[in-house]
Each structure stands twice: as structure tokens, then as C-alpha cells.
Amino acid sequence: MPRIEVPLTYAIPDGETHAPMVETTIGGVATRLIVDTGASDHVLTTELVERARVAMVPGEDGTDAAGNRLTSWLVGRLDVAIGSNDLTLENVQATAGPPPFEAWGIGGFLSPQNLHPSAAIVLDLASGRLAIDDQPPDRVVERLVATHPRLEPVWLERIPSDGTILVRVAVDSGEPVVTILDSGARGTSFAASTVAGLTAAGADTSGRALGGEAMTAPFVVGQSLQVGDARLPVDRLFVPPALPGEMDGLVGMDVLRRTVLLLWADPARPVLWLVPR
Numbered sequence: 001m002p003r004i005e006v007p008l009t010y011a012i013p014d015g016e017t018h019a020p021m022v023e024t025t026i027g028g029v030a031t032r033l034i035v036d037t038g039a040s041d042h043v044l045t046t047e048l049v050e051r052a053r054v055a056m057v058p059g060e061d062g063t064d065a066a067g068n069r070l071t072s073w074l075v076g077r078l079d080v081a082i083g084s085n086d087l088t089l090e091n092v093q094a095t096a097g098p099p100p101f102e103a104w105g106i107g108g109f110l111s112p113q114n115l116h117p118s119a120a121i122v123l124d125l126a127s128g129r130l131a132i133d134d135q136p137p138d139r140v141v142e143r144l145v146a147t148h149p150r151l152e153p154v155w156l157e158r159i160p161s162d163g164t165i166l167v168r169v170a171v172d173s174g175e176p177v178v179t180i181l182d183s184g185a186r187g188t189s190f191a192a193s194t195v196a197g198l199t200a201a202g203a204d205t206s207g208r209a210l211g212g213e214a215m216t217a218p219f220v221v222g223q224s225l226q227v228g229d230a231r232l233p234v235d236r237l238f239v240p241p242a243l244p245g246e247m248d249g250l251v252g253m254d255v256l257r258r259t260v261l262l263l264w265a266d267p268a269r270p271v272l273w274l275v276p277r
Contacts, residue, residue: 002131003119006083008035009128012104018186018253020123021106022130025081027052031107035123035130036184037261038250039111040163042078042089045097048107049075056094070095087115087132098208109184113165113263123183123261125253126151126274141262141272148260151274154228158267165263167271169249170226171195171237179249181261181271188225188255189238191248195220198239206238207252215240225255230275232258 008020009032021032026044029052033044049056059074075092089110097108112121112130119134122144133140145153159166159178168176171194179190187206200218207215217240224231232255243250262272 002122002133002135004082004085004087005129005131006085007129008125012106017104019184020125020128020130020253022082022110024107024110026078026107027054029107030105032105033108033110034106034184035112036109036182037112037123037165037263038180038182038184039109040114040161042092042109042111042114044075044092044094044108045101045106046073046094047097047102049073049094054078059093062095082130090114111163112183114163114265117265119264121261121263121265123263125183125257126260137264144260144262144272144274148274150277151260152228152230152277154230154273154275155270156227156273157270160267163267165261165271166247167273169251171223171249172226172231176226177248178246179251180247181251181256181273183253183256183261185250185252186254187219187236187238188234188252189217189240189243189250191242192218192239194248195223195237195239198223200239201236204236204238206240225251227273227275230277232275 006022010016019034021034024033056073056075059072062070073094078089078092116132119132120140122131156167165181169179170176185207198220201221203218205214206217217238219236219238223237224233260274
């Protein structure tokens with residue numbers, strides 16, 4: 001059986017957020033952490049770290065998705081309780097949280113692919129659960145596929161990166177491009193060059209940067225993603241001029257919430273993505 005299995009929640013005081021969360025306790029302080037495959041490290045808010053009386057030292061500053069500078073702190077190794085399960089997180093960082101986080105009871109982000117050095121991580125967004133499973137990989141895969149007979153299993157080679165989940169995905173019949181599977185993102189975005197020749201149907205907010213800034217981009221309709229032999233329709237495919245870093249694609253929760261991801265910390269292991277047939 002899985003070593004750890006906990007439910008995912010989306011509830012916040014004034015409704016529901018797009019990102020999956022788990023109930024967590026840190027230093028006796030109850031909080032919620034967003035399960036974010038787009039995070040290369042576990043990142044807590046400085047407000048939570050101070051409230052939990054956890055030591056931190058200055059770290060290397062970074063930038064969010066909008067290019068805003070973020071002051072970073074290093075927490076390092078940290079014992080937490082996820083649900084009723086004790087777990088030790090490595091290389092924990094801290095930064096000031098977006099303004100709504102404090103009122104919503106959100107204390108930061110978990111990088112699920114970095115929860116355990118060798119066990120399989122099941123991010124079952126279709127059924128709403130997060131599991132750490134230390135059984136042999138073949139048994140984990142067999143049980144997961146049997147649990148979701150209506151989903152098609154697709155193996156994707158993982159592209160070496162900073163610890164996020166980078167794979168190759170195509171828009172319709174286009175060429176596969178470097179794409180991040182990002183459970184912390186609301187909308188799915190691909191660089192405009194991947195859908196050249198299509199006319200935008202409008203523009204809207206595709207998500208928010210960690211600093212809270214809204215990110216707006218044009219979008220096209222009637223598109224789908226090609227994943228193995230499956231096609232995943234995207235109601236609104238955002239097409240900004242470019243995406244950060246080396247990637248040209250980002251799959252957000254508008255698509256991921258109907259799917260299941262099986263991940264390992266080792267980037268040499270492929271990702272199993274169970275998608276609607």
C-alpha cells in the first residue's frame with residue numbers, strides 16, 4: 001500500500017482555487033500547501049516560517065513568472081506533517097507570499113516530484129489524491145492503470161531541467177515542443193509561434209505570478225494537445241509571444257485536472273501521464 005496517501009482540496013474561504021492543495025502542519029501551525037509540479041523546490045511563505053518559528057537564512061534572489069524579483073530565504077531541511085503523516089522535506093526555500101495567501105490559509109508550495117528521493121509520486125488529479133508509493137515501480141503502474149480504465153497511459157521522456165517536469169507536447173498536428181506540466185498554473189499556454197497563422201479570439205488573464213501580478217495573453221479556441229494517441233481539447237489556449245526559460249509550452253490545471261501524473265525525483269525516469277481516451 002502507499003506509504004502516504006492524502007486528499008487534495010481546492011477550497012478557499014471565498015470559493016475554490018484552481019490549484020490542488022494538501023493539509024499540512026509545520027512547527028505546530030496548520031496550513032495548506034499548493035501541490036505544484038511547476039516548482040523546482042518546496043517554497044514556504046516567510047509569514048508561515050516566522051509563525052512556525054523556523055530558522056531561515058538569506059538565499060539567492062529569484063524571479064517569478066512575470067519577471068518580478070523575489071527575495072529568497074533558505075530554510076533547508078524541514079520536518080512537516082502532511083495529513084497525519086510525518087515527512088522530511090529537503091532544500092526548502094522561503095519568500096513573501098502573494099497577498100491572498102494569508103487570508104486563504106495557504107503557506108506555500110510543495111514540489112511533488114521532490115517529495116521522496118526514490119519512491120513513486122502519484123498526483124491523481126482525476127480522483128483528488130496525492131500518494132507516495134514505495135512499492136516496485138511495475139506494481140505502482142499496474143495498480144494505477146487498473147484504477148483508471150477510462151484513462152489512456154502515455155509515457156513521456158523527461159527533459160533534464162531545474163527540477164520541474166519538462167516533456168514534449170504538440171499542439172494539434174504541430175511539432176512537439178518543450179512543455180512544462182504545471183499543476184500550479186491555471187491556464188494552458190503555448191508560444192504564439194507554435195500556432196502561427198491562427199487568429200486570436202480575444203485576450204484574458206492566463207494566471208498570476210508569485211508576486212500576485214495578473215498575466216494577460218491572447219487566446220485561440222478549437223485547439224487540442226497531442227499526447228501519445230490521445231487528443232486533449234483546450235477550451236482557451238493562451239498564446240503569449242514567449243514563455244520563460246527554454247520552454248514553448250505550459251499545460252495548466254484546465255487540462256491537468258482530468259488526468260493523473262506518476263512521477264519520480266530521478267529525471268532519467270519517464271513520466272506516466274494518464275489522459276482521457
